[in-house]
Amino acid sequence: xxxxxxGFNSRASxxxxxxxxxxxxxxxxxxxxxxxxRHPDVAEVGALANQVCExxxxxxxxxxRNQHLNPTNICEVDCLFCGFKRDRLSQPxxxxxxxxxxxxxxxxMDPLLTEIHIVSGLDPDLPFxxxxxxxxxxxxxxxxxxxxAFTAVEIVYYAHKFAKTIAEVLGEFKAxxxxxxxxxxxxxxxxxxxxxxxxxxxxxEEWLECHREAHRLGIPTNATILYGHIETxxxxxxxxxxxxxxxxxxxxxxxxIPLAFQHGNNPLGRLRAAPADADLRNLAVxxxxxxxxxHIKAYWxxxxxxxxxxxxxxxxxxxxxxxxxxxxxxxxxSRSGSGISxxxxxxxxxxxxxxxxxxxxxxNVVREYxxxx
Ligand code: V47
Numbered sequence: 001x002x003x004x005x006x007g008f009n010s011r012a013s014x015x016x017x018x019x020x021x022x023x024x025x026x027x028x029x030x031x032x033x034x035x036x037x038r039h040p041d042v043a044e045v046g047a048l049a050n051q052v053c054e055x056x057x058x059x060x061x062x063x064x065r066n067q068h069l070n071p072t073n074i075c076e077v078d079c080l081f082c083g084f085k086r087d088r089l090s091q092p093x094x095x096x097x098x099x100x101x102x103x104x105x106x107x108x109m110d111p112l113l114t115e116i117h118i119v120s121g122l123d124p125d126l127p128f129x130x131x132x133x134x135x136x137x138x139x140x141x142x143x144x145x146x147x148x149a150f151t152a153v154e155i156v157y158y159a160h161k162f163a164k165t166i167a168e169v170l171g172e173f174k175a176x177x178x179x180x181x182x183x184x185x186x187x188x189x190x191x192x193x194x195x196x197x198x199x200x201x202x203x204x205e206e207w208l209e210c211h212r213e214a215h216r217l218g219i220p221t222n223a224t225i226l227y228g229h230i231e232t233x234x235x236x237x238x239x240x241x242x243x244x245x246x247x248x249x250x251x252x253x254x255x256x257i258p259l260a261f262q263h264g265n266n267p268l269g270r271l272r273a274a275p276a277d278a279d280l281r282n283l284a285v286x287x288x289x290x291x292x293x294x295h296i297k298a299y300w301x302x303x304x305x306x307x308x309x310x311x312x313x314x315x316x317x318x319x320x321x322x323x324x325x326x327x328x329x330x331x332x333x334s335r336s337g338s339g340i341s342x343x344x345x346x347x348x349x350x351x352x353x354x355x356x357x358x359x360x361x362x363x364n365v366v367r368e369y370x371x372x373x
Pocket of ligand 1: 081083119181182184185187222223224226261262264266302328332
């Protein structure tokens, strides 16, 4: 249990109280978080988040030139929301890249790339050395590129499978070239939700422990929430507060990315779609509750381009990058495509009245672009 206890029956604060706290940069409580979810006018929630975002980032909006690499989709756990996993190689759509195939993929990547994002299934037939060698080869081929690889769920799985501690897995991966961890696998921390959707993988406590350990070892990480299925307002607020508490005690988070549930090709897909304002509201609430997270990212792959542009006025200071070859959301029915051009990204940011800033994986500025073309 974490130290605060929002309780799912807590009462929401009065709206005016929340506004007053934001004006003076006072930390919001769980009850304030509920008020942000229950407030009928999402534009007002967005305006508050925008105020905080501009205080932190001015009118800049970040993006990165990145590419996704998903080495295997063979996975031994069944998460009800997943359209990416396959049980075995003989199934249609299943694949596992050899290290030589990884080399070839990396050789074809954009020479101006600054980040590679790697997420895999929990493949029971790959040895530990595969992952170490994969990191080594990518780092040798592209020493300037940051490798953001393996969600906490994967790290915890390797620790159990190969009889290592989480710190040992992270330490060996760091020595081989790992620079940062992606934020996936967090889903919703609520034990109720995890029991129903993903009972067989890392628990909320293990996910948090892995990120705490990574930060301790100097490996920065991201965090996500998977929303728009069976979770309640209170469970979302609880998720944010647990992340905020971890960042208070073991800083190292770079950005927070709300992931909108994609309904295709998965057992949970028959659920009704989330309310139309859910994407913008979750981004805004994230900006307001996660006051110690430097960045909030709009992930156009799940919310679409239009909402990603609007998100820059609802608390997000960052749009996911060029993302060549995204598979996890595309195999779960995302209709946003698996990559966009630099020109499209710049247009999206400028259309929102922001100044585009290309960053590297650690948010160092690679290039500032003019606000208008
Ligand atoms: O943990 C799986 C999510 C995550 C679905 O750190 C789904 O920058 C929506 O780690 N609908 C893995 N989401 C991806 C991940 C990630 C993604 C984007 C940015 C970053 C980052 C990391 O994908 C999983 C799960 O939460 N996911 N299936 C689905 N049907």
